[in-house]
Structure formats: C-alpha cells, structure tokens
Amino acid sequence: MTEAQGGLRGWFAARKGMWSRLRFTSLRLRLVVVFGLVALTAAVSASGIAYWLNREAVLTRAQDAVLRDFQQEMQNRAGALPEEPTQDELQQAAGQMAGSSQRFSVLLVGTDGNGKTVYGNSGALDGFTLQDVPVSLREAVNEKQSVDSANKSAYHLYWQRIVDHDTPYLVAGTRVIGGGPTGYMLKSLEPEAKDLNSLAWSLGIATGLALIGSALLAQAAATTVLKPVHRLGVAARRLGEGRLDTRLRVSGTDELADLSRTFNYAAEALEKRVDDMAARDDASRRFVADMSHELRTPLTAITAVTEILEEELEAESGSIDPMIEPAVRLVVSETRRLNDLVENLMEVTRFDAGTARLVLDDVDVADQITACIDARAWLDAVELDAERGIHARLDPRRLDVILANLIGNALKHGGSPVRVAVRAAADEVVIRVRDHGPGIPEDVLPHVFDRFYKASASRPRSEGSGLGLSIALENAHIHGGEITAANSPDGGAVFTLHLPRDASALTEQPTDAEKDEAGATKGDA
Structure with missing residues (x-):
C-alpha cells in the first residue's frame, strides 16, 4: 500500500x-x-x-x-338629586361619588329647569367626558325598556372594557330609577x-x-x-x-437488559460455531497436508516407473506390447495429473496455513513471460506484446505459476491465438491475457477463481484440477496484487493481472501466525 x-x-x-x-x-x-x-x-x-x-x-x-x-x-348620591338639577348640584354629587373606596371618575348628565343639558364631572383634572363613553354603551344606558314581571326596571346598569393609550379601563353607566340624572363611571384597570x-x-x-x-x-x-x-x-x-469473546455486562431486568442477554447468547453460540468450524477446517487442512505429504513418496516411485514406461513408448524398438500401449499411456497421463494435483494441494495448504513466502528478485517481465511460454512449448500459440526493460521486484517462481495458469487456461478453454500484453505504470505492472474463444458464461464469471469449480457440472472430471486459477489468485495476493476476469467486447475472455513494481514492503510484514503469537505474548504481559 x-x-x-x-x-x-x-x-x-x-x-x-x-x-x-x-x-x-x-x-x-x-x-x-x-x-x-x-x-x-x-x-x-x-x-x-x-x-x-x-x-x-x-x-x-x-x-x-x-x-x-x-x-x-x-x-x-344621584338618587337624592332633583329631577332637574343644576350644574353645581351635579358637580357636587359627582365629586362625592368619586370619593368612594374604589376611586373612579364620575360623569353625571342631567337636564336643568330650562331644558338645557348640564354636566357634572368628578374633577376638572380627570378629563372624563361624554366622548370617552362608547356610543353603544350610551345608547344601551338611555334605552328605556318595558316593565313587566320579568323586567322590573326600565333602565339597567351597563359596562364595557376599553383600552386607551395601552391602558385598560372599565366604563359603566346607568340612570336613576324614577327620574333623575344619568351617571357614567370610568375606572382604570x-x-x-x-x-x-x-x-x-x-x-x-x-x-x-x-x-x-x-x-x-x-x-x-x-x-x-x-x-x-x-x-x-x-x-x-x-x-x-x-x-468473538466479546460479551456485555448485564444488569437489570428491562428490555435493554434482555437485548444484552440475547446478544451474549448469540455471541456465545457464534463463537462456539466458529470454533467448531475452525477445528474442522484445521483438521481438514492437516488431513490434506498429511495426505499430500504421504502421497509424495509412493508418487515419486510411480513417477519414476511411468517415466521409464514413457521412454519405452517413445523408443523405436517397440518393446511395449501394442495391446497394452493405451493402458500404459493412460497410466502415464494420470500419474502426471496426480502429481500436479498433489503439488497444487501442497501449495494450497501452504497458503491456508500462512506459511507461503516471497523470494524476491529483480526480473524483466517480458523475459519472464517469454521463458514461461518457451518452457511449455507455447511459442506458436501465444502472441506477446511487451516491451523489454520493464523491471519489477517480484518472486520469479510465483510469477511463473501465475502466468502458466492464466496462459494455460486460455489455451485450454479459449481459442488461439492467445495474446499477452504488458503495460507498466509508475507503481504497478499490468498483464492482460486474452484468448479468442467463446468467452466465459456470465453465471460462471463470479466463480472462476473458486477452488475445484468446474464450469460444466456434466464434466466433473477433466484434465484440470480446478485449483489453477485459485492458486494464481493467491500468488497475486501474496504480492499485494489482484487478478480480474471479464469478457472482451470483441469476443474471448480477458484475465488482467495487477502486480506492484516492488513487493519488498510485503516481505517485511509479519505473517498471520507471527501476529497471533505477538498478540498472545502481549496479552500475557
């Protein structure tokens, strides 16, 4: 990175x-x-x-x-006045009425002996005049009502709240029953x-x-x-x-406590399940590793015998009976296939165990591809588009494994010619392997790098082991690279390999086993 x-x-x-x-x-x-x-x-x-x-x-x-x-x-006060009071009498009565405990302003309105309307105010400075009384209130006060059993008085007391200069007031008015002046009152609230x-x-x-x-x-x-x-x-x-050993401290009996208990139960069950799966996986890996190791000794002897038989088949003396020649060729072919399978299993076991290591060297990418093609006699079927002098610090053996699997897969399942193109960037090398076959079915593309995956279920047994592309991907990952598979718009499948120009930093990182050991040591400390 x-x-x-x-x-x-x-x-x-x-x-x-x-x-x-x-x-x-x-x-x-x-x-x-x-x-x-x-x-x-x-x-x-x-x-x-x-x-x-x-x-x-x-x-x-x-x-x-x-x-x-x-x-x-x-x-x-007003009831004691004559029916035709003078202004002085109204003024005196209004002043006496205003002196009550409630301290309100009073205005008395009457008619003197000459038929003139006279007013008596409680004080010259209070400024309470008839214009301060709403017209509707004056009309209600002066309206004479019929007297009956339900209404025993011709005039009643009426009041209204008003606001003048943001100050609330209470205005009221009534007439003296039996004849006399009309009185109005103004009280500040x-x-x-x-x-x-x-x-x-x-x-x-x-x-x-x-x-x-x-x-x-x-x-x-x-x-x-x-x-x-x-x-x-x-x-x-x-x-x-x-x-997976994460647990929550539970206290209380509410819903959140129940949720915490449920989480703990789920975590415990998950930890147990993962431990069981890891144990089975470890047992399976040990079995594959042990089996591969045990097979190597007899397989070495069988391989030596088949090599002798193959030499006899190629000899001109014809020492092999023609009747058993097909069987001998089948034994030679299957032995070679079994040998490749065991080697692939051993390689997969090393990747799973985290013991695979990079042995880096400065390589010319074009020369490495040429050597891979030449060693497998693919020169006539492969076109190489690569400039000389593109150098990278990689593991030559693992790069050869990647190229052999990609090019071999293209020759086996695609169509000739297979074209290998190399492009170099500032920090990576990109190698594209394209064939001219029918391409990869869309439902197969997501699984091309899966182990033992066969595109056709009707042919579970084929020349390949189903591990080649998986091993190629693992070798790319150990370099810090990646392989992608796609179909070309012009036909055929395209495998693109991305590798860093220098993988030295990866050789300095600890392995998974070393990380676990370091974590355990830190925990003990």
Missing part, C-alpha cells in the same frame, strides 16, 4: 467515525427535542389555562367591586393589568424552567437509554472484527 492510499484510508476511517458520532448525537438530539416539545406543550397549555383563569378572576373581582360601589353611589403582566412573566419563567428541566431530564433519559445501545453497538462492531 502506498502512503497516499494509507492516508486516504485514514481519512475515510475518520469520516466514518465522525458520521457515526453524528448519527449517535442525532438520536440523542431527537430524544431531547421530543422531550422538550412535550414539556413545552404541557407547560404552555398549563400556563395559558392558569393565566386565563386568573385573568378572568382578577378582572371579574375588580369590576364587580367597582360596579357594585358605583351602583350604590348612584342610588345614594392598570393595577390589575400590572398584576396580570407579573403573573404572565411568572408563568413564562416557570415555562422556561420547565423546558430546561425537561431538557435535562431528556438528556439523562437519553443517556440511560443510549449508553446500553452504544455499548451494544461497540460490542457488535468488535464482534464483526472477529473478537
């Missing part, structure tokens, strides 16, 4: 962690917002209802006291308004405190709920990383 690639991976890892934290914070934020909205709705509703009830109670109590006092003064404003501020502060308290409560609840969820997420991430 280059330094730029490592930095890029680090950047993506940092962004991934940041997004995970944002998602975690978002969930916490949603809980806080929901708690806050519920608390705000409840607090505002309660405050609004409380304010409305208190407002009505305060205003009703104040207005009832004022109206009761005004009506009493009208009966006592500013003290009550101030009390109601203070109440509103108190309720607003209480609502704000309730909102803050709900936010703190939501934070505590979110922490209580999300902390186990966070621990569960961390444990699941560690489990996904292969640390």
Whole structure:
C-alpha cells in the first residue's frame, strides 16, 4: 500500500467515525427535542389555562367591586338629586361619588329647569367626558325598556372594557330609577393589568424552567437509554472484527437488559460455531497436508516407473506390447495429473496455513513471460506484446505459476491465438491475457477463481484440477496484487493481472501466525 492510499484510508476511517458520532448525537438530539416539545406543550397549555383563569378572576373581582360601589353611589348620591338639577348640584354629587373606596371618575348628565343639558364631572383634572363613553354603551344606558314581571326596571346598569393609550379601563353607566340624572363611571384597570403582566412573566419563567428541566431530564433519559445501545453497538462492531469473546455486562431486568442477554447468547453460540468450524477446517487442512505429504513418496516411485514406461513408448524398438500401449499411456497421463494435483494441494495448504513466502528478485517481465511460454512449448500459440526493460521486484517462481495458469487456461478453454500484453505504470505492472474463444458464461464469471469449480457440472472430471486459477489468485495476493476476469467486447475472455513494481514492503510484514503469537505474548504481559 502506498502512503497516499494509507492516508486516504485514514481519512475515510475518520469520516466514518465522525458520521457515526453524528448519527449517535442525532438520536440523542431527537430524544431531547421530543422531550422538550412535550414539556413545552404541557407547560404552555398549563400556563395559558392558569393565566386565563386568573385573568378572568382578577378582572371579574375588580369590576364587580367597582360596579357594585358605583351602583350604590348612584342610588345614594344621584338618587337624592332633583329631577332637574343644576350644574353645581351635579358637580357636587359627582365629586362625592368619586370619593368612594374604589376611586373612579364620575360623569353625571342631567337636564336643568330650562331644558338645557348640564354636566357634572368628578374633577376638572380627570378629563372624563361624554366622548370617552362608547356610543353603544350610551345608547344601551338611555334605552328605556318595558316593565313587566320579568323586567322590573326600565333602565339597567351597563359596562364595557376599553383600552386607551395601552391602558385598560372599565366604563359603566346607568340612570336613576324614577327620574333623575344619568351617571357614567370610568375606572382604570392598570393595577390589575400590572398584576396580570407579573403573573404572565411568572408563568413564562416557570415555562422556561420547565423546558430546561425537561431538557435535562431528556438528556439523562437519553443517556440511560443510549449508553446500553452504544455499548451494544461497540460490542457488535468488535464482534464483526472477529473478537468473538466479546460479551456485555448485564444488569437489570428491562428490555435493554434482555437485548444484552440475547446478544451474549448469540455471541456465545457464534463463537462456539466458529470454533467448531475452525477445528474442522484445521483438521481438514492437516488431513490434506498429511495426505499430500504421504502421497509424495509412493508418487515419486510411480513417477519414476511411468517415466521409464514413457521412454519405452517413445523408443523405436517397440518393446511395449501394442495391446497394452493405451493402458500404459493412460497410466502415464494420470500419474502426471496426480502429481500436479498433489503439488497444487501442497501449495494450497501452504497458503491456508500462512506459511507461503516471497523470494524476491529483480526480473524483466517480458523475459519472464517469454521463458514461461518457451518452457511449455507455447511459442506458436501465444502472441506477446511487451516491451523489454520493464523491471519489477517480484518472486520469479510465483510469477511463473501465475502466468502458466492464466496462459494455460486460455489455451485450454479459449481459442488461439492467445495474446499477452504488458503495460507498466509508475507503481504497478499490468498483464492482460486474452484468448479468442467463446468467452466465459456470465453465471460462471463470479466463480472462476473458486477452488475445484468446474464450469460444466456434466464434466466433473477433466484434465484440470480446478485449483489453477485459485492458486494464481493467491500468488497475486501474496504480492499485494489482484487478478480480474471479464469478457472482451470483441469476443474471448480477458484475465488482467495487477502486480506492484516492488513487493519488498510485503516481505517485511509479519505473517498471520507471527501476529497471533505477538498478540498472545502481549496479552500475557
């Protein structure tokens, strides 16, 4: 891996962690917002209802006291006036009425002996005139009603709340029963308004405190709920990383505790299953390795015999009976195939055990490909498009194995000619092997590198072992490279091999077994 690639991976890892934290914070934020909205709705509703009830109670109590006092003064003071009072009499009566406990302004309106309308104000400085009384209220006060059993008075007391220069007032008016002046009253409700404003501020502060308290409560609840969820997420991430001994500490009997217990049960079952599979896999690998090792000794002897038989077949003396010649050729062919299979199994075992090693050397890629083709007598069937002087530090033996499998697979299953093209980049070498056959079926493409995979189930036994492409891919991976398979638009299959120009860094990395040993030593320490 280059330094730029490592930095890029680090950047993506940092962004991934940041997004995970944002998602975690978002969930916490949603809980806080929901708690806050519920608390705000409840607090505002309660405050609004409380304010409305208190407002009505305060205003009703104040207005009832004022109206009761005004009506009493009208009966006592204005009722004692003659039916045709003078302005001085109205003025004196209005002043006496305004001196009541409620301290309101009074305006008396009457008709003197000359039929002239006269006014009596409670004071020259209060400024209360007939224009301050709403027209609708004046009309209602002066409207004479019929007297019957349901209505025993021709005139009644009427009142109305008004606002003048942002100050609330209570205006009321009535006529003296039995004849006399008409009286109007103006009472400022500013003290009550101030009390109601203070109440509103108190309720607003209480609502704000309730909102803050709900936010703190939501934070505590979110922490209580999300902390186990966070621990569960961390444990699941560690489990996904292969640390199967991860367990959660369980406390309580709620749903989150049940979820933690379920996770522990699942992790324990998974660990047991993986251990069983690993044990079976290790046993299978040991069996393959032991079997391959044990087969090598008798196979060496059989190979020596078949080589002698093959020499006899090629000799001109004709010492082999023509009747058994086909059988001898079959034995030679199958022995060679068995020998290749055992070698492939031994190679696969080394990859699985993590004991495969790179023996690096500076190689000319074009010369290496030429040597591979020449050693297998493929010169007439393979076209090479490669410049001389493309050097790379690779393992020559493993590169030869990769090329032999790719080119041999193209010759066996594709069509001639097979074209091998080499292109060099700054940090890698790209080798493309293309044949001119029918190509690879789309359902087979994902499985071409699987072990023992045969494209045709009707031909389970063929000349190949089904391990060649898998071994080629493993050899590419051990170099830090990759092999891809595709179909060319012009027909035929294309295998593309990507290898680094220098695999030296990989030889300095510890193997899996060394990593496990180092981890165990660190754990013991």
